[in-house]
Amino acid sequence: MAEIIPPPLARMKRRHLYAPVGSCIYCLGDGLPGRLTLEHIIPESLGGMLELPEASCHDCQAITGAFEGENAGRLFRPIRRQFNFPSKSRGKARREQRKKETFVIRVNGINRNIPTAEYPGLITSFVFRLPTILLGLPPTGESFSGGVSLGILPEFGERFNALRAKYGHHVEFLTPGSAEAVGRLLAKIGYAYAVAKIGLNNFRPLLLGIIRNQDPYLLHHLVGSAVGTPAVSEDLHEIELLPAESFGAGKLIVVKIRLFSNYPGIAAHYVVAGERL
Secondary structure, X not given: OOOOOOOOOOOOOOOEEOOOOOEOOOOOOXXXXXXXXXXXXXXXXXXXXXXXXXXXXXXHHHHHHHHHHHHHHHHOHHHHHHOOOOOOOOOHHHHHXXXXXXXXXXXXXXXXXXXXXXXXXXXXXXXXXXXXXXXOOOOOOOOOOOEEEEEEOOOHHHHHHHHHHHHOOOEEEOOOOOHHHHHHHHHHHHHHHHHHHHOHHHEEEOXXXXXXXXXXXXXXXXXXXXXXXXOOOOOOOEEEEEOHHHOOOOOEEEEEEEOOOOOOOOOOEEEEEEEEO
């Protein structure tokens, strides 16, 4: 039986505007409503449609925007270009610049720049071990690392064969991103979603040091991946709060996140956002 691939999506089908927070969820500082920005729980640049108003000050927006931009502009750039994901950079000049963009591949051991139109449909990301807190273990203090996770987009086979025919038989795809940037992105998404669903004052946050890059060595303790690969979803991204009994985690708030869930080969992630009061 042929595998059914859902049609390409550039935005989530699931949309929701949550109640305004009225203070910055990242530094917990009080801010005038006019100085607080709308927070997309999953970045708008990745097609996120879950919005949390009055939730971030400009300083914290700069912090989260930096690692969101790194992921959108490097690791997830192929899928964003192939399906025209939302972008804040508009205009004729920007469109012309994008036509000249290239991707780097390694052919027969040599790096080559190829046009965007020739790059095969491939989502490259990372997969991590289960968060140590869910195993009842203390933080390891290790640098955050993981294995490579690959998702296949439509027309991958045809584009890949054309690439080999034109440039060379042995083609390797590089991973132009960092595990830590992905980990911080997942931490931000999971924490913002917990605030939206539970309320800022109803739990003790555990991820603020990771998000603000003050304690990246907690990443393996609080962020990780599920075992195995879930079935293909009908939406671009999936996110949900898991019941505490899922891991015997007591008061821990566990958020399950699966970015690009409508493509095969993409892992689901667990983020421990905090502890219920």
